[in-house]
Amino acid sequence: MSSSPLYTVGIVGARGHTGAELIKLIAAHPNLQLGFVSSRELAGQRVSDHHADWRGELEFENLDADAVAAKGVDAVILALPNGLSAAFVTALEAAAPDTVIVDLSADHRFEPSWYYGLPELTRGDYLGQKHISNPGCYATAMQLAISPLLQQLAGPPQCFGVSGYSGAGTTPSDKNNPELLRDNLMPYALTNHVHEREVTAHLRVPVEFMPHVAPHFRGITMTVNLWLNTVVKREDVIALYQKYYANEALVQVLDEAPWVSRIAGRHGVQIGAFDVAPGGKRVVVVATLDNLLKG
Structure with a gap:
């Protein structure tokens, strides 16, 4: 019997409240593995020292856009304030175009080329897009x-x-x-x-x-x-x-x-x-x- 696939996920902007929730959710998900967590303020500190739900030696890193694109994860979640996602999107599109990008900010909610991720209303619009804008x-x-x-x-x-x-x-x-x-x-x-x-x-x-x-x-x-x-x-x-x-x-x-x-x-x-x-x-x-x- 084949097992379910395991997908690696990276988080950019992991210090905030949403980043903390994401770490908890990924830690509990059987098909997701945390590939990296990027936070300028917490760089060098162990994730487990800040999040009781996380086990292991993974540390926060301070990664710029090119470093994120070089990580080779299946998906990147951008948990950044409004106006800061563009550099990461550009780098990922250039170096790792197959990476799924989920932008939690408002930066791409008005972009027709991005899937607007409110499935109760937009499920029929999803055609395998790699760029997903999270609703407010x-x-x-x-x-x-x-x-x-x-x-x-x-x-x-x-x-x-x-x-x-x-x-x-x-x-x-x-x-x-x-x-x-x-x-x-x-x-x-x-x-x-x-x-x-x-x-x-x-x-x-x-x-x-x-x-x-x-x-x-x-x-x-x-x-x-x-x-x-x-x-x-x-x-x-x-x-x-x-x-x-x-x-x-x-x-x-x-x-x-x-x-x-x-x-x-x-x-x-x-x-x-x-x-x-x-x-x-x-x-x-x-x-x-x-x-x-x-x-």
């Missing part, structure tokens, strides 16, 4: 909450998003300072947020998005207000969402509004509430996800 966390919640009713929209969805402060990364700022966030809710980028533009581009309808940061560490709550061009009943809306996501293992449709505390640490999306206003042309949908996993 807020953008994932918005698109999954809106899509089943997309054809019935009478105007732009209004999306009120609340994220744990891990979404603000590890570089110190007001938005990831637990002291400033205590008993607080911090609004920011209330118009033209990159995830607003991302959802507008992929759903091809204008979306209005207002993000906020909360004192909890991980997890997103997205409350979406939808005005419709037809009258609906709540039970019909729930049935529509259940049918739309019936074959999606990572989407759970609930009757009640989901709580972010129940999705934190889990790889999936919960969608619920489905409150219909008097008159039947306004529906409020709530989606939750863990921004360090499904997001």
